[in-house]
Structure formats: structure tokens, C-alpha cells
Amino acid sequence: MIAPIAAPNSGRLFIVGLGPGHARLRTHEADEALAKAQDIFGYYPYLDRIDARPGQIKHPSDNREELDRAREALLKVVEGRSVAIVSGGDAGVFAMAAAVFEAIESGAPSWRELEIEVIPGVSAMHAAAARLGAPLGNDFCAISLSTNLKPWTLIEKRLQHAVEGDFVIALYNPASMARPDQIYQAFDILNRLLPADRLVCLAKNIGRDNEECIISKLSEVEIKQINMSTLVLIGSSGTRSIPRAKGSWIYTTRGAK
Amino acid sequence: MIAPIAAPNSGRLFIVGLGPGHARLRTHEADEALAKAQDIFGYYPYLDRIDARPGQIKHPSDNREELDRAREALLKVVEGRSVAIVSGGDAGVFAMAAAVFEAIESGAPSWRELEIEVIPGVSAMHAAAARLGAPLGNDFCAISLSTNLKPWTLIEKRLQHAVEGDFVIALYNPASMARPDQIYQAFDILNRLLPADRLVCLAKNIGRDNEECIISKLSEVEIKQINMSTLVLIGSSGTRSIPRAKGSWIYTTRGAK
Numbered sequence: 001m002i003a004p005i006a007a008p009n010s011g012r013l014f015i016v017g018l019g020p021g022h023a024r025l026r027t028h029e030a031d032e033a034l035a036k037a038q039d040i041f042g043y044y045p046y047l048d049r050i051d052a053r054p055g056q057i058k059h060p061s062d063n064r065e066e067l068d069r070a071r072e073a074l075l076k077v078v079e080g081r082s083v084a085i086v087s088g089g090d091a092g093v094f095a096m097a098a099a100v101f102e103a104i105e106s107g108a109p110s111w112r113e114l115e116i117e118v119i120p121g122v123s124a125m126h127a128a129a130a131r132l133g134a135p136l137g138n139d140f141c142a143i144s145l146s147t148n149l150k151p152w153t154l155i156e157k158r159l160q161h162a163v164e165g166d167f168v169i170a171l172y173n174p175a176s177m178a179r180p181d182q183i184y185q186a187f188d189i190l191n192r193l194l195p196a197d198r199l200v201c202l203a204k205n206i207g208r209d210n211e212e213c214i215i216s217k218l219s220e221v222e223i224k225q226i227n228m229s230t231l232v233l234i235g236s237s238g239t240r241s242i243p244r245a246k247g248s249w250i251y252t253t254r255g256a257k
Numbered sequence: 258m259i260a261p262i263a264a265p266n267s268g269r270l271f272i273v274g275l276g277p278g279h280a281r282l283r284t285h286e287a288d289e290a291l292a293k294a295q296d297i298f299g300y301y302p303y304l305d306r307i308d309a310r311p312g313q314i315k316h317p318s319d320n321r322e323e324l325d326r327a328r329e330a331l332l333k334v335v336e337g338r339s340v341a342i343v344s345g346g347d348a349g350v351f352a353m354a355a356a357v358f359e360a361i362e363s364g365a366p367s368w369r370e371l372e373i374e375v376i377p378g379v380s381a382m383h384a385a386a387a388r389l390g391a392p393l394g395n396d397f398c399a400i401s402l403s404t405n406l407k408p409w410t411l412i413e414k415r416l417q418h419a420v421e422g423d424f425v426i427a428l429y430n431p432a433s434m435a436r437p438d439q440i441y442q443a444f445d446i447l448n449r450l451l452p453a454d455r456l457v458c459l460a461k462n463i464g465r466d467n468e469e470c471i472i473s474k475l476s477e478v479e480i481k482q483i484n485m486s487t488l489v490l491i492g493s494s495g496t497r498s499i500p501r502a503k504g505s506w507i508y509t510t511r512g513a514k
Contacts, residue, residue, distance in 0.1 A: 017383075024286040027276065027379060066511075090379075092386045094511075098394025101508035105499050112501040118387035120379045122284060122347075126274075129349045130375035137355025138407075139415050141398030141424060149512035150395075158396050158422045165418030166411075167398060242362050244369035251358035254323075254351075255406035 011077035013114060014084040015100055017091040017121020018046060021207020025122050033119050037084035041073045042096070046086050064148065066096060070103035077114050090123035094144045094172045125170035128203030128231045131213055133242070133249035135201060135233050138256060140168035145175070145182055152182065156189060163193045168239060168252055171232035183226050187218075190234060194218055199235035201250055202226060215241065215248060268334035270371060271341045272357055274348040274378020275303055278464020282379050290376050294341035298330045299353070303343050321405065323353060327360035334371050347380035351401045351429045382427035385460030385488045388470055390499070390506035392458060392490050395513060397425035402432070402439055409439065413446060420450045425496060425509055428489035440483050444475075447491060451475055456492035458507055459483060472498065472505060 014033035019025035034040070034050060044060035052058055061069045073085045087095035097118050104111045129136045141162045145155060162169045175183040190198075196219035204212045204225075214225060218234070226232060238256050242249040271290035276282035291297070291307060301317035309315055318326045330342045344352035354375050361368045386393045398419045402412060419426045432440040447455075453476035461469045461482075471482060475491070483489060495513050499506040 017387075019284065024289070025284050025377070027282050027284055029281040032281070090383045092383060092391045092393050094394075097387070097391035098508050098511045101390050101394075101499060101506055102510060104506070105497065105508075112499055112506075113503075116506075118390065120282070120383040120387040122377045122379060123383060126347045126349060126377040126380060130274075130354070130377040133358050133375065134349045134354035136349050137351075137358075139398065139400045141396065141419070141422075143396045151514070154423075154513055158424065161418040161422030161424075162398070165398075165415045165422075167415065167418075240362065242358060242369055246370075249358055249361070249369075249373075251355050251362075253359060254355045256411055257408070 011080045011114065012082055013073060013077045013100070013116045015091045015097045015116065015118045016084050016086045017095070017119060018049060018086050018088055019122040019207065020089050020124050020127040021205070021211070023049065025127060025207050027119070027121060030119050030121060033117070034084055036082050038081045039073070039076050039083045040086060041069050041083065042086035046088050050086070066099040067103055070096065070100040071107065074100070074103055074107065074111055074114065078111070088124070090121045091118060092120065093123045093142065124172065124206060124231045125233070127206045128201070128213070128233060131203065131206060131211065132201050132215070132233070134251040135235060135239055136168055136170070137252040137254055138168065138236060138238055140170060142170045142172060144172040145186060146173040147179060147182065152185070155186070159186060159189050160193065163190065166236050168236045169234040171234070173228065174230055174232050175226050176228050184223055187221065187223055190218060194234070199239045199241060199250060201233040203231040203233065205229050206231060215250060268337045268371065269339055270330060270334045270357070270373045271376055272348045272354045272373065273341050273343045273376045274352070275306060275343050275345055276379040276464065277346050277381050277384040278462070278468070280306065282384060282464050284376070284378060287376050287378060290374070291341055293339050295338045296330070296333050296340045297343060298326050298340065299343035303345050307343070323356040324360055327353065327357040328364065331357070331360060331364065331368055331371065335368070345381070347378045348375060349377065350380045350399065381429065381463060381488045382490070384463045385458070385470070385490060388460065388463060388468065389458050389472070389490070391508040392492060392496055393425055393427070394509040394511055395425065395493060395495055397427060399427045399429060401429040402443060403430040404436060404439065409442070412443075416443060416446050417450065420447065423493045423513075425493045426491040428491070430485065431487055431489050432483050433485050441480055444478065444480055447475060451491075456496045456498060456507060458490040460488040460490065462486050463488060472507060
């Protein structure tokens with residue numbers, strides 16, 4: 001039997017990145033933090049990945065309630081509880097850490113002095129890149145396509161600069177039921193600015209049993225394949241494919257002209 | 258005593274990201290891969306972080322010999338050995354994975370069919386961000402300032418687009434003995450394009466006992482503090498500081514105008 005967790009001397013918050021999918025992709029530090037938590041907050045599918053210890057209480061919530069979740073977790077810390085708030089991948093990349101600090105900045109002044117530790121994790125783009133080879137082997141950027149909190153015009157501007165700077169581009173949150181058209185608009189921009197044979201990888205369900213990578217040329221991407229569990233990688237001019245019997249390796253050269 | 262490793266059925270290569278510094282920041286998957294390796298290749302300070310098992314052979318090499326190291330490791334795999342080649346942080350970010358695939362593409366055709374697995378890790382920028390709060394909480398990019406394999410003009414162009422796109426910017430390999438002036442040139446560009454009060458974080462020796470984060474305004478950055486063990490983070494327009502008794506939290510708002 002796993003030992004029940006001990007009560008802390010004072011409240012504290014661990015903001016934990018679980019890595020993508022399987023627990024094998026978690027760090028030891030993340031496991032240690034989870035082992036200390038009396039309360040664990042998070043989007044419910046992430047909480048399902050964690051084996052609760054005796055005495056631990058899970059507080060699942062829905063995807064779009066990040067700020068409320070952050071405040072609830074902070075209130076538990078104020079009560080003196082040891083609390084973890086979890087995200088898939090890295091907690092600092094389009095995930096809970098920024099929401100918690102937003103809640104702290106707009107919350108009670110005393111919240112600033114709470115004990116808080118952010119535990120990094122493997123972000124989705126790094127896990128996807130590892131499955132493909134080394135597509136992030138030269139300068140790259142990460143852009144979230146979600147318009148929940150920022151305007152589409154800003155996303156367009158960033159896509160344009162990412163292309164003009166010849167960065168490898170990782171697109172997070174590429175599509176959702178609420179905004180099915182934006183991923184098509186994003187590919188319109190990419191198709192206008194980039195050569196038709198630019199390499200694109202759709203990395204689906206990375207770190208899970210049903211993971212899948214689809215590699216194609218930009219002009220041939222099947223956009224309808226992209227959903228919220230897809231990480232989209234757009235190659236730079238230095239991104240290359242190495243054909244072999246078992247699918248291709250994709251990598252970006254370390255050098256560039 | 259730790260059990261000696263078993264001989265593999267056929268050669269294979271693990272390209273392993275060790276995470277930054279302490280073994281606590283490693284994933285379980287990385288530990289599993291290291292446990293299977295008969296030969297471990299890498300830059301010697303990274304090899305020092307690994308406790309070798311009975312029967313394992315370490316092959317340390319110098320920093321700038323990445324392609325030779327990749328080829329030597331591949332030759333061991335051809336011999337039927339189980340081999341790990343390691344990097345600090347994530348192996349796919351300015352590290353060994355791209356060098357290995359470069360060696361494969363330019364090497365014997367049979368190398369393409371070797372068993373290769375890339376094991377992702379926590380990259381330096383994510384670990385640094387976690388110590389600071391959540392500075393990578395919105396769109397960001399990563400640029401290596403090393404001119405070993407790409408021209409300075411390309412780095413300048415990428416810096417410019419990163420700034421104009423209002424990305425948070427992570428600078429890897431910001432300075433070396435061989436090119437002490439370039440980090441000053443990079444800050445000349447940043448100072449010309451960004452407001453003087455833009456937040457900048459120098460994250461030094463992250464994940465090690467002597468880790469340190471220095472936060473300042475762009476116009477007040479002490480550039481001489483920056484060395485090869487420093488990860489430089491340049492905030493976007495949404496990067497904010499939350500003052501508190503024990504130093505400040507730095508985060509980037511999820512929303513943007």
C-alpha cells in the first residue's frame with residue numbers, strides 16, 4: 001500500500017507539468033510534488049492520469065475554467081493545505097502556470113507571499129519532435145491558435161513574422177469545436193507565404209497509446225485531420241526528410257545559410 | 258548493487274535528453290534508456306551526471322565535436338551495441354538529435370534502417386521559466402546565438418521578426434569565449450527595437466546547486482553577466498512582474514490585445 005501523505009507545516013502550491021500522455025514522460029520532480037499534495041486540481045482528463053494516494057482529494061474541472069480553478073487552488077493553500085494544480089505537457093506553456101500568476105496578481109495581496117513552486121515538464125512539441133526525429137533542431141517558435149483570450153489579427157501577425165524569420169513553427173490548440181474555421185485560415189496564410197513542398201507534421205495524441213504522426217507537404221496537408229489533440233509542426237527552409245523502410249525521419253539542419 | 262546491463266538482440270541508439278542539471282528533472286523514460294545502454298556518448302560534463310552501471314562504457318568528448326560523436330555512436334550501433342547519446346535539456350533543442358540525423362543522412366544508406374529512439378527532456382527555457390514563474394505563458398520563440406553553423410545576419414533577421422511579432426524570446430548559447438561580442442550586438446538590436454522597461458531575465462546554471470535568476474529592465478541588463486550557462490529570456494509586451502517579499506514572480510499574460 002502506498003503511504004498516506006503527511007500534513008504540511010503550512011500551505012503550499014505545486015504547479016505541475018505532467019508531460020504528454022504516459023507517466024513515463026513525467027519527471028521525478030513532478031512525481032515528488034504529486035506525492036506531497038493533499039488536494040489536486042486540474043482539467044479532468046489530466047487528473048485521470050494520476051493515481052491518487054490515500055487522503056488525496058481530486059478536484060476536476062472543465063477546460064475553460066482556468067482562472068476559477070487557479071483561485072480555488074490558491075484558497076486551499078491559504079487554508080494551509082498542500083495543493084497541486086496540474087497541466088498536460090509543461091505547466092508554463094499555454095497552461096496553468098500563467099493562469100495562477102494572473103489570479104495572484106489580481107487577488108488578495110497576501111497571495112503573493114504564498115509558497116509556490118512550478119515544476120516543469122516535457123511540452124507537447126518536444127515529445128512530438130522526438131517521435132519525428134529532430135524537427136526543432138534549429139530556431140523555432142510556438143504559437144497558440146486559441147482566440148479565447150487574444151485576437152485573431154495578432155495570431156496572423158505572429159504567423160507572418162514566424163514565416164518571414166524562417167522559424168520552425170509549432171502550433172498549439174490548432175482547432176476546437178468552437179472555432180473550426182481558424183485552422184483553415186492559418187493554412188491559407190502559410191500556403192500564401194511558403195513553398196508548396198514545405199514539410200508539415202501532424203502529431204496526434206503524442207505520448208498516448210493511439211499516437212500517430214502524419215507527414216506531408218504543405219500543399220497536401222489534410223486539414224480536417226487536425227483536432228485539439230494535434231500538435232502541428234511547420235518546417236523551416238532547413239527541415240528535411242530522411243526516407244527509410246519504416247516511415248521517414250524529419251529533422252532540421254543545425255546549420256543554415 | 259545495481260544489476261549489470263543485458264546484451265541486446267541487435268544494435269540500437271537512444272538519443273536522450275537529460276533535462277537541465279539534477280537527475281530529479283529527468284524523465285522516467287530517460288532513466289530507462291540509460292539503463293539499457295552499453296555505451297554512452299556525450300559532452301563530458303553531461304556524462305559526469307550519469308552513474309554508470311557495471312559493464313557500461315562512457316565515451317566523453319568535447320563540445321564542438323557533435324558530428325564526429327554522432328558517427329562514432331552510430332558505428333557502435335552497427336556493431337550490434339545498445340548505445341545512448343546524451344544532451345543536457347532536451348536532445349532535440351540545439352543539441353545532439355539533429356547532429357545524429359545529419360550524420361545518418363550523409364552516412365551509409367544502411368544507417369537509415371538502424372533502430373533509433375529519441376527520448377525528450379525538459380529544455381532549459383522551460384526549467385528557467387518554472388523558476389521565474391510563467392514567462393513563456395504566451396507565444397514564444399527560441400533562438401540560438403551560436404554562429405558555429407549559421408551566419409550572424411540570419412540571427413539578426415530572426416531577432417528582428419521575433420521582436421516585431423511580440424514573441425517572448427529565449428536565447429540559447431548566448432555567449433562563448435570564441436565570440437564575446439555577439440551578445441552585445443544582440444542587445445543593441447533589442448535596445449533599438451524594444452522599450453527600455455521591457456523585462457529581461459538571466460537564468461544561470463538552472464537545475465544546478467548554484468542556480469540564479471537575475472531580473473532587470475532591458476536598458477539595465479548587465480550583459481557581462483551572461484555566459485554559456487545562461488539562458489536569456491526577453492519578455493513580450495504582456496510579460497509582467499509581481500513584486501513580493503522574496504523576489505518577484507515573472508509571468509506573461511495568457512491574453513493579449
